[in-house]
Amino acid sequence: xxxxxxxxxxxxxxxxxxxxxxxxxxxxxxxxxxxxxxxxxxxxxxxxxxxxxxxxxxxxxxxxxxxxxxxxxxxxxxxxxxxxxxxxxxxxxxxxxxxxxxxxxx
Amino acid sequence: xxxxxxxxxxxxxxxxxxxxxxxxxxxxxxxxxxxxxxxxxxxxxxxxxxxxxxxxxxxxxxxxxxxxxxxxxxxxxxxxxxxxxxxxxxxxxxxxxxxxxxxxxxxxxxxxxxxxxxxxxx
Numbered sequence: 757x758x759x760x761x762x763x764x765x766x767x768x769x770x771x772x773x774x775x776x777x778x779x780x781x782x783x784x785x786x787x788x789x790x791x792x793x794x795x796x797x798x799x800x801x802x803x804x805x806x807x808x809x810x811x812x813x814x815x816x817x818x819x820x821x822x823x824x825x826x827x828x829x830x831x832x833x834x835x836x837x838x839x840x841x842x843x844x845x846x847x848x849x850x851x852x853x854x855x856x857x858x859x860x861x862x
Numbered sequence: 863x864x865x866x867x868x869x870x871x872x873x874x875x876x877x878x879x880x881x882x883x884x885x886x887x888x889x890x891x892x893x894x895x896x897x898x899x900x901x902x903x904x905x906x907x908x909x910x911x912x913x914x915x916x917x918x919x920x921x922x923x924x925x926x927x928x929x930x931x932x933x934x935x936x937x938x939x940x941x942x943x944x945x946x947x948x949x950x951x952x953x954x955x956x957x958x959x960x961x962x963x964x965x966x967x968x969x970x971x972x973x974x975x976x977x978x979x980x981x982x983x984x
Contacts, residue, residue, distance in 0.1 A: 757926075778864055788968040790967075790968070790971075792907075797887045797977065799974035799977055800959075800971075800974060802970055802971060802972060803965050805964070805968075805970045806967035806968075809967070818957060839948050840893075841907065843907050847967065847968025847970055848968060849934070851923065851924070852909040852912070854907040855906075857906040
């Protein structure tokens, strides 16, 4: 099974900060990685797929990079609505799996 | 417009059964891979299982934690997705989401339902 390790688990930041979240896979997954944002009490929403492709309608301050085993999600300038929990998901091998999540808070 | 509406969540005793539904509109279920994902209280997301599209024989995949207890199916006639859950355990307590995937790049979840809550407790 493919494990995903996200870091950090918690991140304290301020509006306007540049934020970077890392997701490491236990084995190579090419670019079969998606990033989701989840706000309290709501379903997740996809931000990035195929490791670096921005989902339609997602602000351009979000970007993704990486391939193989190491991936990053970057928010170039944190906005108030970006305080949320972020998850990566690998889509290469079954069982599919999510990272443990990164909570971005003030 | 794509809409997914889950229902069927409730309080059930350990060892019991429950069937969750996911009513889809705006697209045909048979044309897409569909996923179930759950989230235990205060915890992260856990992938539960997937049913592939009709061209792929509606074959299924499951997480080890639910294999042989949960079954994913769908009904073309009413465009609904189901999750039959048997032999429920307290650790199955979670909000359950259905998700429509987008073909390509591994079929990531493009649309999510609002979730339905399952509580397994005596």
